[in-house]
Amino acid sequence: xxxxxxxxxxxxxxxxxxxxxxxxxxxxxxxxxxxxxxxxxxxxxxxxxxxxxxxxxxxxxxxxxxxxxxxxxxxxxxxxxxxxxxxxxxxxxxxxxxxxxxxxxxxxxxxxxxxxxxxxxxxxxxxxxxxxxxxxxxxxxxxxxxxxxxxxxxxxxxxxxxxxxxxxxxxxxxxxxxxxxxxxxxxxxxxxxxxxxxxxxxxxxxxxxxxxxxxxxxxxxxxxxxxxxxxxxxxxxxxxxxxxxxxxxxxxxxxxxxxxxxxxxxxxxxxxxxxxxxxxxxxxxxxxxxxxxxxxxxxxxxxxxxxxxxxxxxxxxxxxxxxxxxxxxxxxxxxxxxxxxxxxxxxxxxxxxxxxxxxxxx
Ligand code: ADP
Ligand code: MG
Numbered sequence: 001x002x003x004x005x006x007x008x009x010x011x012x013x014x015x016x017x018x019x020x021x022x023x024x025x026x027x028x029x030x031x032x033x034x035x036x037x038x039x040x041x042x043x044x045x046x047x048x049x050x051x052x053x054x055x056x057x058x059x060x061x062x063x064x065x066x067x068x069x070x071x072x073x074x075x076x077x078x079x080x081x082x083x084x085x086x087x088x089x090x091x092x093x094x095x096x097x098x099x100x101x102x103x104x105x106x107x108x109x110x111x112x113x114x115x116x117x118x119x120x121x122x123x124x125x126x127x128x129x130x131x132x133x134x135x136x137x138x139x140x141x142x143x144x145x146x147x148x149x150x151x152x153x154x155x156x157x158x159x160x161x162x163x164x165x166x167x168x169x170x171x172x173x174x175x176x177x178x179x180x181x182x183x184x185x186x187x188x189x190x191x192x193x194x195x196x197x198x199x200x201x202x203x204x205x206x207x208x209x210x211x212x213x214x215x216x217x218x219x220x221x222x223x224x225x226x227x228x229x230x231x232x233x234x235x236x237x238x239x240x241x242x243x244x245x246x247x248x249x250x251x252x253x254x255x256x257x258x259x260x261x262x263x264x265x266x267x268x269x270x271x272x273x274x275x276x277x278x279x280x281x282x283x284x285x286x287x288x289x290x291x292x293x294x295x296x297x298x299x300x301x302x303x304x305x306x307x308x309x310x311x312x313x314x315x316x317x318x319x320x321x322x323x324x325x326x327x328x329x330x331x332x333x334x335x336x337x338x339x340x341x342x343x344x345x346x347x348x349x350x351x352x353x354x355x356x357x358x359x360x361x362x
Contacts, residue, residue: 001067001157001189003029003032006026006052006053007065008061008063009063010024011023021214022048023214026045026062026209027216030158032190033189035184035205036190036205036209037201037207038050038192038195039200044211045211045214047194049194053160055078055081059072066079080157082160084160090135090143090146090150091135092136094135096130096135096138097118097122097131100118100149101118104117118149124186126145127146144172148176159187159190160191166196180193198238203222207220208222210225217231232358235351239288240288241327241329243285244286246300247283248260249279250276251265252277252278264298266346267348273362276352281354284353285346285350287315287326288329289348291346300343300345301321302318302325302326302342303318303339303340304317304338305338307338313332316328328344
């Protein structure tokens with residue numbers, strides 16, 4: 001049972017080039033049974049945040065608490081927190097049992113007392129038959145499970161995982177992802193998981209912290225992160241195909257608010273249109289919600305530049321003759337070819353962002 005609280009941590013590194021602010025005021029909480037993911041581009045401060053929680057770094061300011069107790073200055077092995085690194089390779093010269101029991105050995109637990117927890121961890125991961133084998137005799141999936149067993153053997157109050165899937169091929173990645181979710185459900189402790197992969201974050205988490213430049217841009221459920229991005233950064237980072245943007249203008253009449261892109265007024269279902277005042281804005285809309293019409297007069301005019309097919313779906317890049325091209329997801333059976341003139345129409349769901357700050361306005 002555990003409740004983890006990360007309270008306004010800041011971490012500044014001294015480097016030969018001056019000070020590097022890696023984490024700037026990060027706060028979040030994770031309770032028993034919650035899977036919290038820190039996601040964001042490389043260098044945004046995910047690993048540093050995790051290392052502060054694990055005790056491998058001391059934050060420049062801010063507090064880490066576990067069940068209300070301040071653990072900010074405690075050494076890693078006194079924290080009841082287990083960290084699983086990116087590379088989860090087993091030691092090839094040790095048996096699976098020795099590998100799994102290794103963290104206990106490092107902690108000074110005697111050989112007899114290591115056996116019980118190691119067997120239990122192996123049972124949790126359904127590899128108890130493999131305990132006396134060498135890692136080389138195991139399949140890739142079994143090796144991953146042994147490495148996970150090594151992470152759970154100390155029965156810690158909190159699990160931290162830093163990109164544990166990033167070195168795996170697609171099949172093993174999918175398998176290990178399921179195993180991680182399974183042990184999370186079984187052990188019911190908080191997990192703080194780090195990835196740069198938004199799809200992993202979206203599929204595995206109860207809560208997601210989207211990080212950018214040392215800060216959390218948004219902390220929410222996957223559903224809210226996807227459908228209610230706080231700002232343009234979150235909108236563009238999350239989602240399989242990110243988010244299209246277009247410069248637009250808010251037009252208000254007595255009874256109505258509309259948003260126009262060069263005179264084209266899509267029929268939008270805006271959440272809080274009363275928040276919009278007249279002027280320039282940035283309209284964000286998902287490629288999954290962008291329609292391409294070949295014989296319409298309404299829409300943003302463009303030319304099909306590229307069609308990339310992925311099974312049933314194809315992603316179409318449309319050159320709209322200004323800044324960034326638009327993307328649209330279409331049915332791959334559709335009869336559309338590169339070079340075609342189209343009108344890109346925005347489906348009902350779009351987000352209106354402040355043109356300068358990128359903060360959501362509706
Ligand atoms: P992420 O895990 O999101 O890729 P990191 O937490 O590793 O990001 O790094 C965040 C920032 O802090 C980066 O700019 C990185 O270069 C810097 N950084 C991380 N560790 C150190 C360190 N030990 N010394 C100096 N700078 C560091
Ligand atoms: Mg990292």
